[in-house]
Amino acid sequence: MLTIEHLSVKYGTLAAVDDLSVSVGEGQWLMIVGPNGAGKSTVLNAVSQGVSYTGTIRYEGKDLRKTDAATRAKAIGVLSQNHYMGYAFTVEEVVRLGRYAHRSGLFSPHKAADEAAVEEALAYTGLKSLRKQSVLTLSGGELQRTFLAQVFAQSPRLLLLDEPTNHLDLVYQKQLFALISEWLKTPGRAVVSVVHDLSLAKAYGTQTLLLHRGRAAAFGDTETVMQPQFLNAVYDMDVADWMRTLLGQWQPDAHASN
Numbered sequence: 001m002l003t004i005e006h007l008s009v010k011y012g013t014l015a016a017v018d019d020l021s022v023s024v025g026e027g028q029w030l031m032i033v034g035p036n037g038a039g040k041s042t043v044l045n046a047v048s049q050g051v052s053y054t055g056t057i058r059y060e061g062k063d064l065r066k067t068d069a070a071t072r073a074k075a076i077g078v079l080s081q082n083h084y085m086g087y088a089f090t091v092e093e094v095v096r097l098g099r100y101a102h103r104s105g106l107f108s109p110h111k112a113a114d115e116a117a118v119e120e121a122l123a124y125t126g127l128k129s130l131r132k133q134s135v136l137t138l139s140g141g142e143l144q145r146t147f148l149a150q151v152f153a154q155s156p157r158l159l160l161l162d163e164p165t166n167h168l169d170l171v172y173q174k175q176l177f178a179l180i181s182e183w184l185k186t187p188g189r190a191v192v193s194v195v196h197d198l199s200l201a202k203a204y205g206t207q208t209l210l211l212h213r214g215r216a217a218a219f220g221d222t223e224t225v226m227q228p229q230f231l232n233a234v235y236d237m238d239v240a241d242w243m244r245t246l247l248g249q250w251q252p253d254a255h256a257s258n
Contacts (some may be wrong), residue, residue, distance in 0.1 A: 001188045007055040009042050016042040018214040029191040031205030038211035040194040046161050048078050073101035077156035081163040085135050091146050092131040098153035123155035141172030161193040202226050
């Protein structure tokens with residue numbers, strides 16, 4: 001579905017992404033991981049055409065740089081980690097904005113398909129009871145679900161997620177990833193996520209791209225990439241040992257000797 005060939009992004013003399021080539025197929029969930037400053041979010045920004053780049057990014061064989069914004073919006077949905085709301089829109093109004101790309105103009109009437117998509121998105125994300133509530137009154141998890149519903153209402157086939165559960169409580173992390181995982185089960189869809197949490201990447205990712213200083217340190221199926229020879233070199237530590245240490249704190253006898 002998505003093919004990235006020889007992607008490079010520079011900010012002045014800094015190469016944020018350097019000659020990156022990866023692909024994402026139908027039914028796959030690509031996790032982009034790596035240390036801070038590795039270029040993870042920059043890759044998503046390039047795919048969404050939010051930053052200048054060299055190389056080629058294709059969706060369904062078509063060059064995204066030559067595709068108009070409305071066409072891209074119908075195919076690709078983007079969920080960022082931060083949302084700033086300065087107006088008291090209701091949940092339903094925010095979700096309905098996801099249908100803008102499918103309308104002929106700003107003031108064109110809503111079609112039955114638009115309303116059906118909004119209703120399905122609200123139901124899917126468990127927001128029907130909050131539909132008339134101002135987004136200014138929502139918790140962080142409810143607000144992130146609202147914007148996920150907006151993306152679902154957009155009816156994309158490819159989701160781009162930039163740290164979607166950053167700053168969220170554990171229960172909301174679980175809810176959000178469960179919703180996305182269920183969404184992915186429909187044929188013809190794919191997901192690309194930037195995540196810091198390697199455990200989430202390992203639990204949900206079918207493919208993983210490990211970035212280091214803008215370059216691909218490893219790319220392939222998640223189990224292959226999540227190996228010490230790749231992770232330890234990039235993070236400059238024994239990653240698996242650290243993860244086992246953290247897990248050990250939850251074992252019944254972890255503090256028995258204390």
